[in-house]
Amino acid sequence: VRVKGNYKHELGELASTLNFMAHEIVRSNQIKDDFISSISHELRTPLTSIKGWSETLDSGGYDPEETRIGMGIIAKETERLIGLVEEMLDFSKLQQNQMKLVKGTVNIREVVQETMLNVWAKAEQKQVHLKLETDETRAYNVYGDGNRLKQVFLNIVDNAIKFSHENSWIFLTVKEENDQIVAVVQDTGIGISEEHLIKVRDRFFQVNHQNGGTGLGLAITQELVELHEGTITMQSELGSGTTVTVSLPMLKQEIAPVEHDMTSG
């Protein structure tokens, strides 16, 4: 009877595991379907614009100024398409553990400063002001991939600008805390509702398409930070703004160089 009882219990567990798996498969398929539909939408918009302008210009009769505007739009939308495709490739590489990092010593303060320079014009257009608080005299080194870390901060700061009000401030901080290099990007923009923030923390979260976009940016950002053994947190309040904090293990100066084994050979 005991054996039978256990058997029943295990069968029950197996059934609920299978049930759970079936549920997860349905859920992840649903997420993928939504994801493909939002990506397609994002790809379609620039393509439609490129098609429209090239047909218009092809029909002739446009003065040089109109032609210049049309060509400018085609170039900008093509840029956007390339960006989207690059994001999709990065995301798929991360999903398949194929992302290769080229690691070296990276000063996070310099990465944040370069990021600020890169977005300066965009911020100015919106009259969004960026202010960095840090100690200029010291290095905030981590062991990581400089280009990928730049991508992380570009995404975070780009979002901060995108969701800021005109004529507002974004405060950036780079500091050291408990053997971690901590970088904070705090905006005073539209913020995110609690319900949406939970989705934002998920992979593929942006599926509910609140602000358009693919939602790949933050998913990639999060994965890249995690590949550097770091953490990323997002705090937000609807109407008051968002704070994103990235912590990465500090590279200690006193790490000894790798010693070669001289006893053999």
Ligand code: ADP
């Ligand atoms: P996308 O690449 O589609 O812009 P991201 O992954 O970069 O997506 O961001 C996902 C979503 O998270 C955004 O569409 C937006 O709803 C929300 N979000 C991200 N950063 C901020 C921010 N600083 N303030 C408000 N909302 C934000």
